[in-house]
Amino acid sequence: MSELKEEVAVAAAKASPPVLAFWSGLTVHDLVGWMTVAYLALQTAxxxxxxxxAAQKARCEPSS
Structure with missing residues (x-):
């Protein structure tokens, strides 16, 4: 039974991006673009x- 749950979970994970794109009206290409923008925003932040x-830590440390 555990193997069946694992197989279902893997299949659901593989199908989730296209299903999400289909339900929201976005294409997979649009979804990849938005995820890239979100990733870049997180990396910048x-x-x-x-x-x-680092700047705050440098200010707090006494200079030798």
């Missing part, structure tokens, strides 16, 4: 956070 944290 993370990099800005990392730089800000």
């Amino acid at each position: 993370h990099l800005l956070w990392k730089w800000r944290r």
Whole structure:
């Protein structure tokens, strides 16, 4: 029974992007474009956070 659940889960995961695109009216091409934009926004936000944290840490440390 466990193998059947695993196979169903894998099949559902493989089918989810096209099904989502079909229900929302987007094409797979549009979906990939929007996911790329979201990924770039997350990467930019993370990099800005990392730089800000490094700058704050450098200000707090006493200079030798």
